[in-house]
Amino acid sequence: MTSAVAAARPAEFAPWNDPAQTPLIRFENVTKRFGDFTAVDDVDLAIYRKEFFALLGPSGCGKTTLMRMLAGFETATEGRITIGDEDMAGIPPNRREVNMMFQSYALFPHLSVWDNIAFGLKRSDMAKDKIPDRVQEMLRLTRLEKFARRKPHQISGGQRQRVALARALAKAPKLLLLDEPLGALDAKLRQQTQFELMDIQEKTETTFVIVTHDQEEAMTVASRVAVMDNGKVIQVDTPARIYETPNSVYVADFIGDVNLIEGNATLKPDGLVRLAWAEGAPEIIATAGEGLTDGARASFVIRPEKVAISAERPEGRNNVVQGRIHDIAYLGNISTYHVELPGGQIMKAQTVNNRRQSRRGFTWDDEVWLSWTDTAGLVLAG
Amino acid sequence: MTIGRRALIGIPYLWLLLLFLVPFGIIFKISLSDITLAIPPYTPTLDLSEGWPGIRDFLRQLDFENYVFLTEDALYWKAYLSSLRIALVSTLLALCVGYPIAYGMARAAPEWRPTLMMLVILPFWTSFLIRVYAWIGILSTEGYLNQFLQWIGLIAEPLQIMNTPTAVYVGIVYTYLPFMILPIYATLERMDDSLLEAAEDLGCSRLSAFWIITFPLSRSGIIAGCFLVFIPAIGEFVIPSLLGGSGTLMIGKVLWEEFFSNRDWPVASAVAIILLLILVIPIILFQKTLEKNQEADA
Numbered sequence: 001m002t003s004a005v006a007a008a009r010p011a012e013f014a015p016w017n018d019p020a021q022t023p024l025i026r027f028e029n030v031t032k033r034f035g036d037f038t039a040v041d042d043v044d045l046a047i048y049r050k051e052f053f054a055l056l057g058p059s060g061c062g063k064t065t066l067m068r069m070l071a072g073f074e075t076a077t078e079g080r081i082t083i084g085d086e087d088m089a090g091i092p093p094n095r096r097e098v099n100m101m102f103q104s105y106a107l108f109p110h111l112s113v114w115d116n117i118a119f120g121l122k123r124s125d126m127a128k129d130k131i132p133d134r135v136q137e138m139l140r141l142t143r144l145e146k147f148a149r150r151k152p153h154q155i156s157g158g159q160r161q162r163v164a165l166a167r168a169l170a171k172a173p174k175l176l177l178l179d180e181p182l183g184a185l186d187a188k189l190r191q192q193t194q195f196e197l198m199d200i201q202e203k204t205e206t207t208f209v210i211v212t213h214d215q216e217e218a219m220t221v222a223s224r225v226a227v228m229d230n231g232k233v234i235q236v237d238t239p240a241r242i243y244e245t246p247n248s249v250y251v252a253d254f255i256g257d258v259n260l261i262e263g264n265a266t267l268k269p270d271g272l273v274r275l276a277w278a279e280g281a282p283e284i285i286a287t288a289g290e291g292l293t294d295g296a297r298a299s300f301v302i303r304p305e306k307v308a309i310s311a312e313r314p315e316g317r318n319n320v321v322q323g324r325i326h327d328i329a330y331l332g333n334i335s336t337y338h339v340e341l342p343g344g345q346i347m348k349a350q351t352v353n354n355r356r357q358s359r360r361g362f363t364w365d366d367e368v369w370l371s372w373t374d375t376a377g378l379v380l381a382g
Numbered sequence: 383m384t385i386g387r388r389a390l391i392g393i394p395y396l397w398l399l400l401l402f403l404v405p406f407g408i409i410f411k412i413s414l415s416d417i418t419l420a421i422p423p424y425t426p427t428l429d430l431s432e433g434w435p436g437i438r439d440f441l442r443q444l445d446f447e448n449y450v451f452l453t454e455d456a457l458y459w460k461a462y463l464s465s466l467r468i469a470l471v472s473t474l475l476a477l478c479v480g481y482p483i484a485y486g487m488a489r490a491a492p493e494w495r496p497t498l499m500m501l502v503i504l505p506f507w508t509s510f511l512i513r514v515y516a517w518i519g520i521l522s523t524e525g526y527l528n529q530f531l532q533w534i535g536l537i538a539e540p541l542q543i544m545n546t547p548t549a550v551y552v553g554i555v556y557t558y559l560p561f562m563i564l565p566i567y568a569t570l571e572r573m574d575d576s577l578l579e580a581a582e583d584l585g586c587s588r589l590s591a592f593w594i595i596t597f598p599l600s601r602s603g604i605i606a607g608c609f610l611v612f613i614p615a616i617g618e619f620v621i622p623s624l625l626g627g628s629g630t631l632m633i634g635k636v637l638w639e640e641f642f643s644n645r646d647w648p649v650a651s652a653v654a655i656i657l658l659l660i661l662v663i664p665i666i667l668f669q670k671t672l673e674k675n676q677e678a679d680a
Contacts, residue, residue: 106580120584
């Protein structure tokens with residue numbers, strides 16, 4: 001029975017590609033101003049059921065405001081927000097089937113873990129005798145059974161985080177909002193908790209919207225990521241597509257490590273681009289990004305791990321440059337070489353240290369060759 | 383090093399010994415003495431020149447007569463009870479007035495808070511006696527309050543407020559209000575606003591969130607404020623004698639009259655010792671709750 005289920009590989013979860021699906025949440029031209037300051041600027045967004053959706057951006061980009069509008073703590077200055085086709089305007093937080101896990105956790109200090117989790121249930125129309133079962137279920141889900149009688153100040157930070165999650169999930173909301181949920185945890189615990197969150201999201205089949213400034217966290221947990229800047233949504237896509245096909249220099253630069261080379265683009269008929277970037281240097285051949293026009297000022301973006309480094313000039317590649325090693329960052333699992341090109345530009349190349357104590361291939365001031373394939377990088381407008 | 387540290391720890395104990403325990407011992411001794419027409423107006427007095435027999439003789443003359451006397455005259459226990467009642471009612475009134483003020487201060491924009499705090503503390507810059515005196519000008523039959531009420535036509539005849547318990551309540555609540563406001567404000571101000579948002583998010587209305595979250599979390603401030611008002615109010619003497627007239631019976635006033643009008647120092651001392659014993663109970667309770675709160679915070 002179980003093996004049959006395991007054998008049947010589930011269809012890929014991508015409701016955003018299915019025109020028959022209607023989104024659970026819709027932002028339509030939503031703008032939010034605080035006095036002169038525009039926190040959210042004309043945002044259109046659709047989030048589907050069972051999605052784990054991440055709002056990612058630097059602090060002050062409007063991601064938290066966007067989330068607080070879903071919870072009902074802020075109202076949109078312009079535009080419309082619907083949850084399950086219901087217009088949310090004028091509906092207060094206590095009458096929304098939305099629960100939030102706060103960044104500070106906001107656990108009630110005078111109530112026990114049990115009472116914190118039961119808090120929302122006692123204020124719902126759930127029958128009194130059903131409440132203990134539901135609380136017990138939540139305690140089990142978050143592995144907190146042993147701590148039910150403790151007060152929030154008597155448990156660790158990681159346990160508090162799980163109480164906050166259990167409390168927010170107890171009412172089985174249509175939508176769970178998580179405001180920087182792992183921000184207060186240390187790096188190890190954070191990674192572990194990310195997987196727990198994904199597990200719980202899958203088990204409860206709740207739609208999660210998470211706000212974070214940590215791109216690794218967003219990439220790990222989310223089905224889709226919305227990258228925001230200055231109140232605008234720049235790109236909404238799956239983590240892989242955000243990383244591999246960013247639609248703008250901003251997104252490419254914000255997510256992960258990247259080499260940026262500016263130049264003039266010439267579109268070729270085969271869909272590739274030639275970028276003239278320095279006097280006397282061979283033109284870069286790369287894939288054209290979205291909305292690139294011929295002859296425009298453009299930037300070539302390539303991830304360091306897609307740049308190969310070698311002592312000899314490699315054969316059969318269009319993109320080859322020579323340079324001198326300026327710096328080496330040894331991170332244990334990988335090494336990043338900062339290579340100075342003849343024009344003075346620095347290009348980063350990454351290699352995986354897949355052999356223990358192997359002889360280091362390169363050292364400072366070595367002359368090396370950098371190369372990459374035609375499809376390894378993108379040329380983006382701007 | 384250790385001597386220096388001991389001396390440092392010793393200073394507050396020395397202070398307590400000199401300014402609390404020694405005077406307390408003297409008062410307690412006087413309360414066990416008998417009244418006499420002399421200077422000082424009680425007997426016996428300790429004369430060390432006669433040596434051991436003198437001390438033994440001195441101790442033999444001390445007795446609890448005055449305490450027995452306090453139980454025989456209804457005036458005293460009535461005064462104690464009336465003081466307790468007035469202090470209790472005043473504390474409740476101060477809480478009802480002080481809590482909304484503290485709440486408003488804690489909810490005000492952060493840049494306004496120091497100013498509001500200043501306004502609460504400002505009356506302390508004027509003498510307490512002058513401020514109580516000023517209330518006579520407001521509350522008397524020809525006072526500003528009656529003039530104002532008659533001017534707007536709410537009353538035809540002036541109200542008798544002076545020399546009634548009402549005037550005493552007004553005086554006590556006015557005087558001790560800052561002691562109620564400040565501790566409550568301190569607990570409300572450090573409360574995390576996201577707790578209220580969380581309560582609302584989980585289905586509470588704003589009003590029920592106040593009763594379920596804000597009010598219990600400000601409990602330590604409420605308890606501190608209540609004790610800070612109750613303890614001085616019970617022994618209050620100036621306010622009942624200036625505003626309460628002869629109609630208000632309070633133990634502080636009885637004490638004053640025993641001491642200055644009757645020149646009966648022994649009975650006055652006995653009254654003071656009993657008052658102290660009554661106050662020790664709430665003071666110990668207050669200490670206990672303080673300790674408990676500190677444990678909870680730690």
